[in-house]
Amino acid sequence: MSFDTLGLAPALLRALADQGYATPTPIQSAAIPVALSGRDMLAGAQTGTGKTAAFALPLLQRLFVENATAPANGKRKVRALILTPTRELAAQVHDSLRAYAKHVKMFSATIFGGVSMGPQVDALRRGVDVLVATPGRLIDHMERRTVDLSGIEILVLDEADRMLDMGFLPAIKRILAVLPKQRQTLLFSATFADEIKKIAAQFMRDPAEVQVAARNSVVATITHRVHPVEAARKRELLLHLLAQDSRRQTLVFSRTKHGANKLADFLEKYGLKTAAIHGNKSQGARTKALKEFKDGKVTVLVATDIAARGLDIDQLPIVVNFDLPMVAEDYVHRIGRTGRAGAEGLAISLVAQEEARLLRDIRRMLKQDITIENVAGFEPARPLNLENPGPAPGRPAKPRNSNHSRRPHANGPKKPHAVANKQKRQWRGGKPASFKA
Ligand code: AMP
Numbered sequence: 447m448s449f450d451t452l453g454l455a456p457a458l459l460r461a462l463a464d465q466g467y468a469t470p471t472p473i474q475s476a477a478i479p480v481a482l483s484g485r486d487m488l489a490g491a492q493t494g495t496g497k498t499a500a501f502a503l504p505l506l507q508r509l510f511v512e513n514a515t516a517p518a519n520g521k522r523k524v525r526a527l528i529l530t531p532t533r534e535l536a537a538q539v540h541d542s543l544r545a546y547a548k549h550v551k552m553f554s555a556t557i558f559g560g561v562s563m564g565p566q567v568d569a570l571r572r573g574v575d576v577l578v579a580t581p582g583r584l585i586d587h588m589e590r591r592t593v594d595l596s597g598i599e600i601l602v603l604d605e606a607d608r609m610l611d612m613g614f615l616p617a618i619k620r621i622l623a624v625l626p627k628q629r630q631t632l633l634f635s636a637t638f639a640d641e642i643k644k645i646a647a648q649f650m651r652d653p654a655e656v657q658v659a660a661r662n663s664v665v666a667t668i669t670h671r672v673h674p675v676e677a678a679r680k681r682e683l684l685l686h687l688l689a690q691d692s693r694r695q696t697l698v699f700s701r702t703k704h705g706a707n708k709l710a711d712f713l714e715k716y717g718l719k720t721a722a723i724h725g726n727k728s729q730g731a732r733t734k735a736l737k738e739f740k741d742g743k744v745t746v747l748v749a750t751d752i753a754a755r756g757l758d759i760d761q762l763p764i765v766v767n768f769d770l771p772m773v774a775e776d777y778v779h780r781i782g783r784t785g786r787a788g789a790e791g792l793a794i795s796l797v798a799q800e801e802a803r804l805l806r807d808i809r810r811m812l813k814q815d816i817t818i819e820n821v822a823g824f825e826p827a828r829p830l831n832l833e834n835p836g837p838a839p840g841r842p843a844k845p846r847n848s849n850h851s852r853r854p855h856a857n858g859p860k861k862p863h864a865v866a867n868k869q870k871r872q873w874r875g876g877k878p879a880s881f882k883a
Pocket of ligand 1: 471
Protein backbone atom coordinates (compact mmCIF):
# COMPACT_ATOMS: atom_id res chain seq x y z
CA MET A 447 0.00 0.00 0.00
CA SER A 448 1.16 3.54 -0.61
CA PHE A 449 0.18 6.87 0.90
CA ASP A 450 -1.61 7.89 -2.35
CA THR A 451 -4.50 5.56 -1.57
CA LEU A 452 -5.31 7.14 1.79
CA GLY A 453 -6.93 10.27 0.40
CA LEU A 454 -4.16 12.65 1.40
CA ALA A 455 -3.66 15.94 -0.42
CA PRO A 456 -0.66 16.41 -2.75
CA ALA A 457 0.96 18.94 -0.39
CA LEU A 458 1.07 16.32 2.33
CA LEU A 459 2.20 13.54 0.02
CA ARG A 460 5.07 15.74 -1.02
CA ALA A 461 6.09 16.27 2.61
CA LEU A 462 6.02 12.50 3.17
CA ALA A 463 8.17 11.98 0.13
CA ASP A 464 10.59 14.58 1.53
CA GLN A 465 10.75 12.51 4.70
CA GLY A 466 11.52 9.43 2.66
CA TYR A 467 8.42 7.55 3.83
CA ALA A 468 7.34 5.07 1.16
CA THR A 469 4.69 2.98 2.90
CA PRO A 470 2.16 3.91 5.57
CA THR A 471 2.58 2.12 8.88
CA PRO A 472 -0.38 -0.03 10.00
CA ILE A 473 -1.72 2.66 12.32
CA GLN A 474 -1.41 5.23 9.54
CA SER A 475 -3.34 3.05 7.07
CA ALA A 476 -6.07 2.43 9.61
CA ALA A 477 -6.35 5.81 11.27
CA ILE A 478 -5.82 8.35 8.49
CA PRO A 479 -9.03 7.62 6.50
CA VAL A 480 -11.12 7.62 9.71
CA ALA A 481 -9.62 10.86 10.97
CA LEU A 482 -10.03 12.46 7.53
CA SER A 483 -13.73 11.65 7.66
CA GLY A 484 -14.06 13.94 10.65
CA ARG A 485 -15.12 11.22 13.07
CA ASP A 486 -13.90 10.97 16.63
CA MET A 487 -11.42 8.16 17.00
CA LEU A 488 -9.91 6.00 19.71
CA ALA A 489 -6.63 4.68 18.37
CA GLY A 490 -4.56 2.00 20.04
CA ALA A 491 -0.95 2.41 19.08
CA GLN A 492 2.25 2.12 21.00
CA THR A 493 5.25 4.36 20.73
CA GLY A 494 7.31 4.01 17.57
CA THR A 495 4.43 2.92 15.36
CA GLY A 496 4.22 6.13 13.37
CA LYS A 497 1.23 7.40 15.34
CA THR A 498 2.25 11.06 15.12
CA ALA A 499 1.73 11.13 11.37
CA ALA A 500 -1.49 9.16 11.88
CA PHE A 501 -3.06 12.18 13.58
CA ALA A 502 -0.94 15.02 12.23
CA LEU A 503 -1.65 14.36 8.54
CA PRO A 504 -5.46 14.30 8.78
CA LEU A 505 -5.34 17.30 11.11
CA LEU A 506 -3.30 19.28 8.62
CA GLN A 507 -5.46 18.24 5.73
CA ARG A 508 -8.78 19.04 7.38
CA LEU A 509 -7.71 22.40 8.77
CA PHE A 510 -5.16 23.74 6.33
CA VAL A 511 -6.00 22.13 3.00
CA GLU A 512 -9.75 21.52 2.99
CA ASN A 513 -10.75 24.39 5.29
CA ALA A 514 -7.91 26.84 5.04
CA THR A 515 -9.32 30.05 6.52
CA ALA A 516 -7.82 33.51 6.56
CA PRO A 517 -7.34 34.73 10.14
CA ALA A 518 -10.22 36.96 11.27
CA ASN A 519 -9.07 40.60 11.81
CA GLY A 520 -5.61 39.43 10.97
CA LYS A 521 -5.47 37.40 14.20
CA ARG A 522 -5.06 33.65 14.09
CA LYS A 523 -7.07 31.51 16.47
CA VAL A 524 -5.83 28.21 17.82
CA ARG A 525 -7.71 25.63 15.73
CA ALA A 526 -6.07 22.44 16.95
CA LEU A 527 -4.67 21.35 20.29
CA ILE A 528 -2.40 18.35 20.75
CA LEU A 529 -1.90 17.33 24.37
CA THR A 530 1.08 15.15 25.27
CA PRO A 531 2.29 13.84 28.63
CA THR A 532 5.88 15.05 28.47
CA ARG A 533 7.93 17.94 27.22
CA GLU A 534 10.07 15.65 25.12
CA LEU A 535 7.08 14.24 23.37
CA ALA A 536 5.58 17.71 22.86
CA ALA A 537 8.81 18.88 21.23
CA GLN A 538 9.01 15.78 19.07
CA VAL A 539 5.40 15.91 17.97
CA HIS A 540 5.91 19.55 17.12
CA ASP A 541 8.97 18.76 15.00
CA SER A 542 7.08 16.03 13.15
CA LEU A 543 4.06 18.25 12.66
CA ARG A 544 6.21 20.96 11.12
CA ALA A 545 7.90 18.47 8.83
CA TYR A 546 4.53 17.14 7.63
CA ALA A 547 3.27 20.74 7.23
CA LYS A 548 6.25 21.74 5.12
CA HIS A 549 4.08 22.54 2.09
CA VAL A 550 1.02 23.96 3.85
CA LYS A 551 0.62 27.28 5.62
CA MET A 552 0.38 26.63 9.32
CA PHE A 553 1.65 28.40 12.41
CA SER A 554 2.34 26.28 15.46
CA ALA A 555 3.89 26.52 18.91
CA THR A 556 4.75 24.31 21.84
CA ILE A 557 3.64 25.03 25.36
CA PHE A 558 5.41 23.14 28.13
CA GLY A 559 6.91 23.73 31.54
CA GLY A 560 10.52 24.07 32.60
CA VAL A 561 11.11 27.03 30.30
CA SER A 562 10.01 30.60 30.79
CA MET A 563 6.48 31.66 29.98
CA GLY A 564 7.55 34.79 28.07
CA PRO A 565 8.33 33.38 24.64
CA GLN A 566 5.22 31.18 24.82
CA VAL A 567 3.05 34.19 25.67
CA ASP A 568 4.64 36.12 22.79
CA ALA A 569 3.97 33.27 20.35
CA LEU A 570 0.37 33.01 21.51
CA ARG A 571 -0.08 36.76 21.18
CA ARG A 572 1.30 36.71 17.63
CA GLY A 573 -1.23 33.99 16.84
CA VAL A 574 -0.87 30.26 16.19
CA ASP A 575 -3.04 27.68 14.45
CA VAL A 576 -1.87 24.55 16.25
CA LEU A 577 -0.68 24.18 19.82
CA VAL A 578 1.26 21.20 21.09
CA ALA A 579 1.10 21.34 24.87
CA THR A 580 1.60 19.49 28.10
CA PRO A 581 -1.43 19.80 30.38
CA GLY A 582 0.23 21.53 33.36
CA ARG A 583 1.67 24.48 31.47
CA LEU A 584 -1.43 24.86 29.35
CA ILE A 585 -3.46 25.25 32.55
CA ASP A 586 -1.00 27.96 33.67
CA HIS A 587 -1.73 29.83 30.44
CA MET A 588 -5.45 29.31 30.85
CA GLU A 589 -5.29 30.78 34.35
CA ARG A 590 -3.37 33.80 33.12
CA ARG A 591 -5.72 34.11 30.17
CA THR A 592 -2.81 34.07 27.78
CA VAL A 593 -4.36 31.33 25.67
CA ASP A 594 -7.74 31.25 23.93
CA LEU A 595 -9.04 27.76 23.25
CA SER A 596 -12.50 28.77 22.08
CA GLY A 597 -11.68 28.14 18.43
CA ILE A 598 -10.48 24.54 18.77
CA GLU A 599 -11.77 22.32 15.97
CA ILE A 600 -9.57 19.29 16.56
CA LEU A 601 -8.25 17.94 19.85
CA VAL A 602 -5.62 15.20 19.99
CA LEU A 603 -4.85 13.39 23.23
CA ASP A 604 -1.52 11.69 22.58
CA GLU A 605 -0.31 8.88 24.86
CA ALA A 606 -3.47 9.31 26.89
CA ASP A 607 -2.61 6.38 29.15
CA ARG A 608 0.67 8.06 30.09
CA MET A 609 -1.12 11.29 30.86
CA LEU A 610 -3.40 9.46 33.27
CA ASP A 611 -0.47 7.58 34.84
CA MET A 612 1.19 10.89 35.48
CA GLY A 613 -1.82 12.25 37.30
CA PHE A 614 -3.00 14.60 34.56
CA LEU A 615 -6.65 13.52 34.62
CA PRO A 616 -7.89 16.60 36.57
CA ALA A 617 -5.90 18.89 34.26
CA ILE A 618 -7.27 17.17 31.16
CA LYS A 619 -10.81 17.52 32.46
CA ARG A 620 -10.28 21.22 33.09
CA ILE A 621 -8.97 21.70 29.58
CA LEU A 622 -11.77 19.67 28.02
CA ALA A 623 -14.32 21.78 29.90
CA VAL A 624 -13.31 24.96 28.06
CA LEU A 625 -13.10 23.48 24.55
CA PRO A 626 -15.95 23.90 22.08
CA LYS A 627 -18.29 20.89 22.10
CA GLN A 628 -18.34 20.91 18.31
CA ARG A 629 -14.96 19.44 17.56
CA GLN A 630 -13.19 16.30 16.47
CA THR A 631 -11.40 14.39 19.21
CA LEU A 632 -8.65 11.89 18.45
CA LEU A 633 -7.35 9.86 21.36
CA PHE A 634 -4.16 7.81 21.04
CA SER A 635 -3.15 5.38 23.72
CA ALA A 636 -0.96 2.28 23.96
CA THR A 637 -3.43 0.72 26.37
CA PHE A 638 -7.15 1.13 26.96
CA ALA A 639 -7.60 1.11 30.71
CA ASP A 640 -11.10 1.70 32.05
CA GLU A 641 -10.24 5.32 32.80
CA ILE A 642 -9.50 5.92 29.12
CA LYS A 643 -12.79 4.35 28.11
CA LYS A 644 -14.50 6.63 30.64
CA ILE A 645 -12.92 9.73 29.15
CA ALA A 646 -13.93 8.52 25.72
CA ALA A 647 -17.52 7.97 26.80
CA GLN A 648 -17.69 11.36 28.48
CA PHE A 649 -15.87 13.57 26.01
CA MET A 650 -16.07 11.89 22.62
CA ARG A 651 -18.89 11.31 20.20
CA ASP A 652 -19.38 7.79 18.96
CA PRO A 653 -15.68 7.24 18.38
CA ALA A 654 -14.46 4.76 15.79
CA GLU A 655 -11.93 2.35 17.25
CA VAL A 656 -8.69 1.61 15.49
CA GLN A 657 -6.29 -0.91 16.96
CA VAL A 658 -3.03 -2.07 15.47
CA ALA A 659 -1.35 -4.25 18.03
CA ALA A 660 -2.44 -6.18 21.05
CA ARG A 661 -2.21 -4.48 24.40
CA ASN A 662 1.35 -4.27 25.67
CA SER A 663 2.76 -6.03 22.68
CA VAL A 664 6.10 -4.76 21.51
CA VAL A 665 7.56 -4.16 18.13
CA ALA A 666 8.23 -7.50 16.46
CA THR A 667 11.66 -6.53 15.19
CA ILE A 668 13.16 -6.25 18.68
CA THR A 669 15.28 -9.06 20.10
CA HIS A 670 15.19 -9.36 23.88
CA ARG A 671 18.16 -10.73 25.76
CA VAL A 672 18.81 -11.09 29.46
CA HIS A 673 22.29 -11.46 30.92
CA PRO A 674 22.19 -12.80 34.49
CA VAL A 675 24.83 -11.14 36.67
CA GLU A 676 25.57 -10.37 40.32
CA ALA A 677 24.39 -6.84 41.12
CA ALA A 678 27.90 -5.81 42.16
CA ARG A 679 29.34 -6.80 38.76
CA LYS A 680 26.82 -5.06 36.53
CA ARG A 681 29.06 -2.08 35.79
CA GLU A 682 31.88 -4.29 34.71
CA LEU A 683 29.59 -6.36 32.50
CA LEU A 684 28.17 -3.24 30.90
CA LEU A 685 31.67 -1.99 30.17
CA HIS A 686 32.52 -5.37 28.67
CA LEU A 687 29.44 -5.28 26.41
CA LEU A 688 29.97 -1.68 25.34
CA ALA A 689 33.64 -2.28 24.63
CA GLN A 690 32.70 -4.83 21.96
CA ASP A 691 31.82 -1.93 19.71
CA SER A 692 32.62 1.40 21.30
CA ARG A 693 31.24 3.39 18.36
CA ARG A 694 27.74 1.97 18.66
CA GLN A 695 25.17 4.40 20.07
CA THR A 696 23.65 2.84 23.18
CA LEU A 697 20.91 4.07 25.46
CA VAL A 698 21.29 2.71 28.99
CA PHE A 699 18.48 2.84 31.52
CA SER A 700 19.13 3.28 35.19
CA ARG A 701 16.38 3.17 37.78
CA THR A 702 17.63 6.14 39.81
CA LYS A 703 19.08 9.55 39.08
CA HIS A 704 21.97 8.95 41.43
CA GLY A 705 22.64 5.58 39.80
CA ALA A 706 22.58 7.21 36.36
CA ASN A 707 25.19 9.78 37.44
CA LYS A 708 27.47 7.20 39.02
CA LEU A 709 27.24 4.91 36.02
CA ALA A 710 27.96 7.74 33.57
CA ASP A 711 31.01 8.79 35.60
CA PHE A 712 32.25 5.20 35.65
CA LEU A 713 31.89 4.72 31.89
CA GLU A 714 33.46 8.09 31.18
CA LYS A 715 36.42 7.11 33.38
CA TYR A 716 36.94 4.10 31.15
CA GLY A 717 37.03 6.22 28.04
CA LEU A 718 33.46 5.96 26.74
CA LYS A 719 31.89 9.23 25.68
CA THR A 720 28.96 9.22 28.08
CA ALA A 721 26.25 11.61 29.22
CA ALA A 722 23.49 11.23 31.78
CA ILE A 723 19.99 12.57 31.43
CA HIS A 724 17.52 12.66 34.31
CA GLY A 725 15.13 14.92 36.15
CA ASN A 726 17.74 16.62 38.33
CA LYS A 727 19.72 17.86 35.36
CA SER A 728 19.04 21.37 34.17
CA GLN A 729 17.04 21.93 31.07
CA GLY A 730 20.12 23.08 29.19
CA ALA A 731 22.22 20.11 30.29
CA ARG A 732 19.56 17.68 29.16
CA THR A 733 19.05 19.25 25.79
CA LYS A 734 22.81 19.36 25.25
CA ALA A 735 23.30 15.71 26.28
CA LEU A 736 20.58 14.57 23.96
CA LYS A 737 21.85 16.63 21.07
CA GLU A 738 25.37 15.29 21.51
CA PHE A 739 24.01 11.76 21.62
CA LYS A 740 21.99 12.31 18.47
CA ASP A 741 24.98 13.93 16.76
CA GLY A 742 27.15 10.97 17.71
CA LYS A 743 29.50 12.99 19.93
CA VAL A 744 28.31 10.98 22.90
CA THR A 745 28.03 7.24 22.36
CA VAL A 746 26.40 6.18 25.63
CA LEU A 747 23.42 7.99 27.08
CA VAL A 748 22.44 6.90 30.59
CA ALA A 749 18.85 7.83 31.30
CA THR A 750 16.13 7.38 33.87
CA ASP A 751 12.65 6.38 32.74
CA ILE A 752 11.14 9.81 33.01
CA ALA A 753 13.92 11.52 31.11
CA ALA A 754 13.79 9.07 28.26
CA ARG A 755 10.07 8.98 27.70
CA GLY A 756 9.10 10.07 24.25
CA LEU A 757 12.67 10.25 22.94
CA ASP A 758 12.85 9.35 19.30
CA ILE A 759 16.33 8.59 18.20
CA ASP A 760 16.49 7.35 14.65
CA GLN A 761 17.82 3.84 14.21
CA LEU A 762 18.98 3.35 17.79
CA PRO A 763 20.26 -0.23 17.62
CA ILE A 764 20.58 -1.10 21.30
CA VAL A 765 18.86 -0.31 24.55
CA VAL A 766 20.40 -1.67 27.74
CA ASN A 767 18.44 -2.02 30.96
CA PHE A 768 21.14 -1.64 33.57
CA ASP A 769 18.33 -2.05 36.10
CA LEU A 770 14.95 -3.48 35.24
CA PRO A 771 12.10 -1.02 35.61
CA MET A 772 9.92 -1.37 38.70
CA VAL A 773 6.80 -1.43 36.55
CA ALA A 774 6.65 -4.02 33.79
CA GLU A 775 4.91 -1.64 31.38
CA ASP A 776 7.90 0.69 31.54
CA TYR A 777 9.93 -2.04 29.89
CA VAL A 778 7.80 -1.59 26.78
CA HIS A 779 8.36 2.14 26.86
CA ARG A 780 12.08 1.76 27.37
CA ILE A 781 12.66 -0.65 24.58
CA GLY A 782 10.33 1.35 22.35
CA ARG A 783 13.43 3.52 21.83
CA THR A 784 14.90 0.84 19.60
CA GLY A 785 13.43 -1.04 16.65
CA ARG A 786 11.54 2.09 15.60
CA ALA A 787 9.85 2.35 12.24
CA GLY A 788 10.59 -1.23 11.34
CA ALA A 789 14.32 -1.18 12.09
CA GLU A 790 15.95 -4.11 13.89
CA GLY A 791 16.57 -3.52 17.59
CA LEU A 792 18.21 -5.26 20.51
CA ALA A 793 17.09 -4.90 24.12
CA ILE A 794 19.62 -6.18 26.63
CA SER A 795 18.81 -6.44 30.32
CA LEU A 796 21.37 -7.02 33.05
CA VAL A 797 19.46 -8.92 35.70
CA ALA A 798 20.51 -9.81 39.25
CA GLN A 799 18.60 -12.37 41.30
CA GLU A 800 17.02 -9.48 43.29
CA GLU A 801 15.26 -8.45 40.06
CA ALA A 802 13.98 -11.90 39.14
CA ARG A 803 10.43 -10.98 40.13
CA LEU A 804 10.51 -7.93 37.87
CA LEU A 805 11.78 -10.06 35.01
CA ARG A 806 9.02 -12.58 35.59
CA ASP A 807 6.42 -9.78 35.45
CA ILE A 808 7.91 -8.47 32.22
CA ARG A 809 7.88 -11.90 30.63
CA ARG A 810 4.25 -12.38 31.63
CA MET A 811 3.29 -9.03 30.20
CA LEU A 812 5.14 -9.52 26.93
CA LYS A 813 3.76 -13.05 26.58
CA GLN A 814 7.00 -13.71 24.86
CA ASP A 815 10.16 -15.54 25.77
CA ILE A 816 13.27 -13.59 26.49
CA THR A 817 16.56 -15.31 25.82
CA ILE A 818 18.54 -15.73 29.05
CA GLU A 819 22.21 -15.93 28.21
CA ASN A 820 25.23 -15.96 30.50
CA VAL A 821 28.19 -13.89 29.48
CA ALA A 822 31.40 -15.86 29.96
CA GLY A 823 33.25 -14.60 33.01
CA PHE A 824 30.17 -12.88 34.44
CA GLU A 825 28.00 -15.86 35.39
CA PRO A 826 26.31 -15.34 38.77
CA ALA A 827 27.09 -17.78 41.58
CA ARG A 828 23.61 -19.25 41.21
CA PRO A 829 21.49 -19.30 38.05
CA LEU A 830 18.57 -16.87 37.86
CA ASN A 831 15.57 -18.41 39.58
CA LEU A 832 12.34 -17.11 38.08
CA GLU A 833 10.16 -19.76 39.73
CA ASN A 834 11.01 -18.55 43.25
CA PRO A 835 12.06 -15.00 42.56
CA GLY A 836 11.76 -13.56 46.07
CA PRO A 837 10.46 -10.03 46.65
CA ALA A 838 11.00 -7.23 44.19
CA PRO A 839 13.82 -4.87 45.16
CA GLY A 840 13.08 -1.71 47.13
CA ARG A 841 9.60 -0.52 46.47
CA PRO A 842 6.35 -2.43 46.00
CA ALA A 843 5.78 -3.68 42.48
CA LYS A 844 2.98 -1.24 41.54
CA PRO A 845 4.08 2.29 42.33
CA ARG A 846 1.77 3.77 39.69
CA ASN A 847 -0.52 6.78 39.80
CA SER A 848 -0.29 9.90 41.92
CA ASN A 849 3.45 9.61 41.86
CA HIS A 850 4.65 13.08 41.19
CA SER A 851 8.25 12.10 40.82
CA ARG A 852 7.17 10.56 37.53
CA ARG A 853 6.61 13.99 36.11
CA PRO A 854 9.26 14.98 33.66
CA HIS A 855 11.56 17.93 34.03
CA ALA A 856 13.03 18.29 30.65
CA ASN A 857 12.99 20.41 27.63
CA GLY A 858 12.43 18.73 24.35
CA PRO A 859 15.07 17.46 22.06
CA LYS A 860 15.32 18.23 18.42
CA LYS A 861 14.35 15.24 16.40
CA PRO A 862 16.88 14.44 13.73
CA HIS A 863 14.06 12.92 11.75
CA ALA A 864 14.55 11.26 8.48
CA VAL A 865 16.18 14.31 6.94
CA ALA A 866 19.61 12.81 7.04
CA ASN A 867 18.32 9.67 5.48
CA LYS A 868 16.66 10.50 2.23
CA GLN A 869 16.36 7.04 0.86
CA LYS A 870 12.93 5.42 0.95
CA ARG A 871 12.03 3.96 4.28
CA GLN A 872 9.87 0.91 4.05
CA TRP A 873 7.62 0.06 6.95
CA ARG A 874 8.38 -3.51 7.96
CA GLY A 875 7.31 -3.84 11.57
CA GLY A 876 3.98 -4.31 13.29
CA LYS A 877 0.92 -6.38 12.81
CA PRO A 878 -1.79 -5.72 10.27
CA ALA A 879 -4.38 -3.29 11.45
CA SER A 880 -7.84 -4.29 12.47
CA PHE A 881 -10.49 -1.71 12.22
CA LYS A 882 -13.81 -1.48 13.95
CA ALA A 883 -16.06 1.38 12.95
P1 AMP B 1 6.09 7.92 16.04
O1 AMP B 1 5.44 6.65 16.53
O2 AMP B 1 5.13 8.87 15.45
O3 AMP B 1 6.96 8.54 17.12
O4 AMP B 1 7.09 7.52 14.83
C1 AMP B 1 8.20 6.69 15.04
C2 AMP B 1 9.23 6.87 13.95
O5 AMP B 1 8.76 6.34 12.72
C3 AMP B 1 9.61 8.31 13.67
O6 AMP B 1 11.01 8.37 13.57
C4 AMP B 1 8.97 8.62 12.33
O7 AMP B 1 9.73 9.58 11.63
C5 AMP B 1 9.00 7.28 11.66
N1 AMP B 1 7.91 7.05 10.69
C6 AMP B 1 6.62 7.42 10.83
N2 AMP B 1 5.90 7.01 9.77
C7 AMP B 1 6.75 6.36 8.94
C8 AMP B 1 6.59 5.71 7.68
N3 AMP B 1 5.41 5.62 7.09
N4 AMP B 1 7.67 5.15 7.12
C9 AMP B 1 8.87 5.20 7.72
N5 AMP B 1 9.09 5.80 8.91
C10 AMP B 1 8.03 6.37 9.53
